[in-house]
Amino acid sequence: MHPQALLEACAELTGRVLRFDHPADAIVSRYFREHRSLGPRERATLAETVYTILRKKLLFEHLARSGSGARERRLAILGFHGSRDFLKTVLSDAEKRWLDACEAVAPADLMAQHRHNLPEWLAQPLRAQLGAADFMALADTLQQPAPLDLRVNILSAKREEVQRELKTAGIAAKTTPFSPWGLRIDGKPAVNRLPAFERGAIEVQDEGSQLLTLLVEARRGEMVVDFCAGAGGKTLALGAAMRSTGRLYAFDTSAHRLDALKPRLARSGLSNVHPAAIAHERDERIKRLAGKIDRVLVDAPCSGLGTLRRNPDLKWRQSAEAVQELVAKQTAILASAARLVKPGGRLVYATCSVLPEENEAIAEAFGAANPDFLPLEAADLLTAQKVADAAALCAGGEGGTRYLRLWPHRHATDGFFAAAWNRR
Ligand SMILES: C[S@@+](CC[C@H](N)C(=O)[O-])C[C@H]1O[C@@H](n2cnc3c(N)ncnc32)[C@H](O)[C@@H]1O
DSSP states (O other), X not given: OOHHHHHHHHHHHHHHHTTOSSOHHHHHHHHHHHOTTOOHHHHHHHHHHHHHHHHTHHHHHHHXXXXXXXXXXXXXXXXXXXXXXXXXXXXXXHHHHHXXXXXXOOGGGSOHHHHHOOOHHHHHXXXXXXXXXXXXXXXXXXXXXXXXEXXXXXXXXXXXXXXXXXXXXXXXXXXXXXXXTEEEESSOOOGGGXXXXXXXXXXXXXXXXXXXXXXXXXXXTOEEEETTOTTOHHHHHHHHHTTTOSEEEEEESOHHHHHHHHHHHHHHXXXXXXXEEOSSTTOHHHHHTTTOEEEEEEEOOOOOGGGTTTOTTHHHHOOHHHHHHHHHXXXXXXXXXXXXXXXXXXXXXXXXXXXXXXXXHHHHHHHHHOTTEEEOOHHHHHHHTTOTTGGGGEEOSTTSOSEEEEOHHHHSSOOEEEEEEEEO
């Protein structure tokens, strides 16, 4: 593709994504389907350019107030993923001068919002939670792409063996610092074409997701429910921890998401998973299982604001009002899911949000209303499973280690929260 055409394509895709009528990944995938002749490098340039624009939208919109030509083209020039020399071959002299002037702006001369690139409704509670310096450290990290984490399927493979196999395929993978199942890769190799992926030895999963699954401590022969299973990222990890024994129900209100679990399940070799679509959290199927389940995971629908490195459009698509609606949903789902837990059983509530109202506030209200659920220290549960430095991954409660509280800038994972209880 001619460089000028590639820049124009970036501008066109930018315009589509900035309408925010669908998630950015869906819009990008659709664009690629409509333009099948695009090669892998052109696709990478297009995707990385629009993701950079989403990450730095406030700054780029501020800079794009000067300059000339279509606004989408100016944004695409600022976010262009590729060498500056290559880009400059297609810019007019005026555009080149404008780009040089934009790049000469010192960060210290920018207003705070143009450095953190977060909407004020989100910046304000994060600053209040973290303090000014730590907030900026988080904001900086959220403007970087995330590494690619893999979970090794312990049912069929050993982590070190998979690491060696990846090395032979030219992919350098480090073991994750906390999860015993994880490997971390820089860049974005096409892992879904690797033999290890095709035979179910690896799945793509953030280390944070792996850690919160460890809190469930699902064991051989147990009855376990993954209440909000979606496409089954955590279901697969739970099923492997159970060594494909017992019974693992994967519930979700979205049959469509559960459909995406099926091919992953087939690759994984698990035979203990029972996916089932439910109408809502008080479905008859749930009532029949009340008091019978050893372990219940509630990976609740949430704002997803812990995943902004991967889904930067969420900061522009979410709102304070939408978070309030989610809080009501999370409260109702946790209350229903708790009824499944048998005496002595375990309940885990988790989100990939960084907002206290979706996390500590939900866990504390649940604890106050349900004295038969004894809160557990997340750090103790993780330490018992040999997770290194578990206390540093946790916060809250009297001892400061009650909840799993993962942050992109501190732990290099997505932002995650999890609370665990045992039913008395
Ligand atoms: C955070 S996602 C789950 C991700 C999944 N556990 C994974 O690891 O891939 C939350 C899920 O909750 C589902 N959900 C929404 N409302 C629900 C309800 N009332 N009962 C059960 N699941 C619900 C959504 O369809 C969505 O798939």
